Amino acid sequence: LAKTTQPISMDSYEGQEVNITCSHNNIATNDYITWYQQFPSQGPRFIIQGYKTKVTNEVASLFIPADRKSSTLSLPRVSLSDTAVYYCLVGDKAAGNKLTFGGGTRVLVKP
Amino acid sequence: DVKVTQSSRYLVKRTGEKVFLECVQDMDHENMFWYRQDPGLGLRLIYFSYDVKMKEKGDIPEGYSVSREKKERFSLILESASTNQTSMYLCASSSNVLNTGELFFGEGSRLTVL
Numbered sequence: 208l209a210k211t212t213q214p215i216s217m218d219s220y221e222g223q224e225v226n227i228t229c230s231h232n233n234i235a236t237n238d239y240i241t242w243y244q245q246f247p248s249q250g251p252r253f254i255i256q257g258y259k260t261k262v263t264n265e266v267a268s269l270f271i272p273a274d275r276k277s278s279t280l281s282l283p284r285v286s287l288s289d290t291a292v293y294y295c296l297v298g299d300k301a302a303g304n305k306l307t308f309g310g311g312t313r314v315l316v317k318p
Numbered sequence: 319d320v321k322v323t324q325s326s327r328y329l330v331k332r333t334g335e336k337v338f339l340e341c342v343q344d345m346d347h348e349n350m351f352w353y354r355q356d357p358g359l360g361l362r363l364i365y366f367s368y369d370v371k372m373k374e375k376g377d378i379p380e381g382y383s384v385s386r387e388k389k390e391r392f393s394l395i396l397e398s399a400s401t402n403q404t405s406m407y408l409c410a411s412s413s414n415v416l417n418t419g420e421l422f423f424g425e426g427s428r429l430t431v432l
Contacts, residue, residue: 239419250322250408250423251361294360298419306421307377308353308361 211295216313225282227312229295232276240271240278243294245311251294255280282314290316321345322424324409330430337396339427341409350392351410351421352376352384361408367392399431 212230219225231240239258243251255262257269257278268281282289292311325340343350349368353361353376363376365384373384381403385393392411396403406428410421 241419243421248426248428250410250426251421252423253420256418256420306419307363310358310360 210307211297211309213293213295213309213312215310216315218315218317219285220317221286222284225285225289225314225316227280227282227293227295227314228277229280230277231295231297234275234297235299237299238297239299240269240275241296241298241306242267242269242280243296243308245292245294251308254293285314285316287316287318290314322409322411322422324407324424324427326427327425328428328430330432331399332432333400335399335431337399337429337431339394339396339407339409339429341392341394341424342390343392343411343422344390345411345413345422346389347411347422348389348414349412350386351412352382352392352394353408353410354378354405355408355426356405364394399429401431403429404431405429 239256241256242254244254245251255267255269257271259271262269270279292313294308294311296306298306322343331337351366352364355361362378364382365376367373367386370389383395406426408426409424412421
């Protein structure tokens with residue numbers, strides 16, 4: 208399973224853009240990159256998933272370079288409610304594939 | 319809306335007790351997972367199941383067992399609870415049909431073993 212490395216924590220201010228980069232040097236051909244968000248005392252929640260280039264949804268954007276050895280989650284104009292832990296995972300979408308969660312990045316949004 | 323329900327949000331048990339953590343999902347998902355989450359260690363996979371009566375070990379299965387007698391229910395069992403099993407336990411499910419790989423989590427069960 209591809210291992211991921213991401214910063215332990217990041218601070219930001221309301222209205223700013225937050226970019227979290229995840230390294231996954233040994234990503235496999237069939238692997239997708241998925242990001243989850245977790246608030247205190249809750250289970251993680253799916254944010255976005257991509258394979259290459261750029262993916263955007265109503266919550267975030269995901270940028271993946273051509274070599275796919277890293278990816279960047281971009282949260283536009285964050286608010287206090289975006290304070291959470293963000294996890295980057297890589298794995299095959301094949302049914303039931305077990306995914307490994309790393310330590311995640313703790314994002315603190317300040318007023 | 320997918321719902322994964324864990325039976326207890328908070329439990330306090332004594333060392334040596336048998337503990338059952340129950341998880342039910344209402345979306346007919348084939349795959350179900352049990353994780354534990356500890357500060358600084360992220361989520362670690364304990365067991366998972368691809369189908370009824372099927373189970374596979376995750377990364378840290380020691381001291382745990384599981385049961386999946388029905389598709390919608392996945393139980394985690396601590397045969398003899400120990401203090402190092404004090405943790406947050408998270409259940410998740412995913413669909414083979416949709417094949418997005420997306421995991422849907424319950425709200426967690428915080429277990430304290432005294």
